[in-house]
Amino acid sequence: MIELEQAVALAKQHLTPQTKTERLPIEEAFGRVTAHELLAPIAVPNFERSGMDGYAVFAEDTLAATPERPVYLTVQGSLFAGDDPAGFQAKPGTTVRIMTGGAIPKGYNAVVKQELTDYGEKTVAIQRAVTVGQNFAPIGEDIRPGQMIFPAHSRLNCESIGVLASLGLTEIEVLRPLRVGLLATGNELAQPGQALQAGQIYNSTTFALAQYLRQSGSQVVFRLTCPDDPNQFVQILQQYADQVDLIITTGGVSVGQRDFIPGAIRAISGTELFHFVQMKPGTPLMAATWQHKVILALSGNPFASMVNFHLLYWPLLAHFLGNQQFNLQQRQVPLLVGDSKPRHLRNFMRGQLTPAGVKITPGGHHSSVFHNLVDSNCLIEQPRNQALALGQTVTVYQWPQS
Numbered sequence: 001m002i003e004l005e006q007a008v009a010l011a012k013q014h015l016t017p018q019t020k021t022e023r024l025p026i027e028e029a030f031g032r033v034t035a036h037e038l039l040a041p042i043a044v045p046n047f048e049r050s051g052m053d054g055y056a057v058f059a060e061d062t063l064a065a066t067p068e069r070p071v072y073l074t075v076q077g078s079l080f081a082g083d084d085p086a087g088f089q090a091k092p093g094t095t096v097r098i099m100t101g102g103a104i105p106k107g108y109n110a111v112v113k114q115e116l117t118d119y120g121e122k123t124v125a126i127q128r129a130v131t132v133g134q135n136f137a138p139i140g141e142d143i144r145p146g147q148m149i150f151p152a153h154s155r156l157n158c159e160s161i162g163v164l165a166s167l168g169l170t171e172i173e174v175l176r177p178l179r180v181g182l183l184a185t186g187n188e189l190a191q192p193g194q195a196l197q198a199g200q201i202y203n204s205t206t207f208a209l210a211q212y213l214r215q216s217g218s219q220v221v222f223r224l225t226c227p228d229d230p231n232q233f234v235q236i237l238q239q240y241a242d243q244v245d246l247i248i249t250t251g252g253v254s255v256g257q258r259d260f261i262p263g264a265i266r267a268i269s270g271t272e273l274f275h276f277v278q279m280k281p282g283t284p285l286m287a288a289t290w291q292h293k294v295i296l297a298l299s300g301n302p303f304a305s306m307v308n309f310h311l312l313y314w315p316l317l318a319h320f321l322g323n324q325q326f327n328l329q330q331r332q333v334p335l336l337v338g339d340s341k342p343r344h345l346r347n348f349m350r351g352q353l354t355p356a357g358v359k360i361t362p363g364g365h366h367s368s369v370f371h372n373l374v375d376s377n378c379l380i381e382q383p384r385n386q387a388l389a390l391g392q393t394v395t396v397y398q399w400p401q402s
């Protein structure tokens with residue numbers, strides 16, 4: 001039995017970080033990872049613009065302006081956002097009425113907001129002095145040309161897509177996603193929608209896993225169910241061999257008479273990396289390599305599957321995409337609700353992380369109990385042979401939130 005950290009390190013060694021890239025329309029790039037650093041191709045804005053509805057002026061003209069003794073300027077005309085300012089010549093003693101976002105005619109160096117004037121149309125009374133640059137957005141106020149926008153391997157969030165649009169870009173080159181095949185094994189598994197036969201349960205875990213995969217930008221190449229039959233299992237693996245980087249199976253990996261996965265992987269000349277990890281639940285976790293792919297064989301019990309998945313998938317994904325934002329976040333927080341007696345394996349419990357600390361999720365702790373994971377957002381670690389008591393500091397692991 002190996003330690004979890006060793007297991008993660010071994011799996012990482014056999015998953016080559018992604019180098020293949022693809023160009024995507026920006027609206028399809030959410031959640032993906034940039035292939036290269038991106039330098040701004042243009043300035044934003046690429047013209048000098050007004051930050052207020054008011055009057056474009058030479059700040060020097062307004063120095064003496066007070067409410068009692070306004071300075072009077074000749075209004076040359078009006079400019080709205082989107083208008084070309086080329087028709088106006090900035091001259092001392094003049095002004096142009098301008099709206100927020102309007103391009104300032106070359107030469108004016110400040111804007112007086114209209115509330116500090118008499119709103120004059122031919123001549124305007126300026127009632128307050130402005131300084132050079134006031135209410136005046138220079139070229140590149142938001143983004144300077146050539147500015148680093150995203151380093152290579154940045155995760156694109158909602159705002160990133162907006163920033164790409166602000167630069168006028170329609171496409172971005174991103175890393176190709178991790179391609180994953182999901183395979184639930186077990187004769188007892190029925191598909192939702194089918195009537196349950198005696199002894200059957202619905203396959204549930206790979207539905208949750210598929211959501212985590214998609215949410216984190218990975219591609220679910222297949223999500224299939226297979227009976228406890230090594231031949232069918234091998235057939236599926238061979239059919240999809242060229243289309244996946246990672247295969248995640250559930251069940252059939254323990255010591256039962258139908259736990260066929262270790263044997264089936266040996267039969268196709270896969271190389272076992274580890275089998276049985278010092279953790280509970282999900283002790284029978286196994287990993288292998290086969291045709292340059294990693295096979296993660298998760299324990300079948302739903303909570304065991306989820307614990308195995310979170311503790312292996314996120315570090316692997318961070319490694320594959322070269323971005324630690326995809327990794328689990330480890331934190332030390334007080335235990336607010338619940339306790340646990342000592343156990344002889346390192347134990348992981350479902351938890352509810354709040355700003356004040358973490359609560360052990362109520363509603364059952366067996367690895368076969370799935371439903372209360374809905375109310376959980378982290379795993380709480382219980383070190384081997386140690387109790388967990390209320391108020392003590394515990395280590396929690398949180399996966400990236402979308």
Ligand SMILES: Nc1nc2c(c(=O)[nH]1)N[C@H]1C(S)=C(S)[C@@H](COP(=O)(O)OP(=O)(O)OC[C@H]3O[C@@H](n4cnc5c(N)ncnc54)[C@H](O)[C@@H]3O)O[C@H]1N2
Nearest residue numbers: 184203204205250251252253254259282299300301302304
């Ligand atoms: N003699 C022993 N028996 C067991 C041991 C042991 O050490 N000695 N370990 C137990 C532990 S702990 C676990 S965990 C399970 C792990 O077994 P497998 O990983 O081989 O999983 P299965 O036996 O195939 O299934 C376990 C359980 O989970 C249900 N299951 C499986 N797949 C799904 C799915 N996709 N959706 C919902 N539920 C699923 C399955 O029906 C079983 O009830 O072994 C113990 N036994």
Ligand code: MOO
Nearest residue numbers: 281282283304367
């Ligand atoms: O190791 Mo099993 O996964 O406890 O339930």
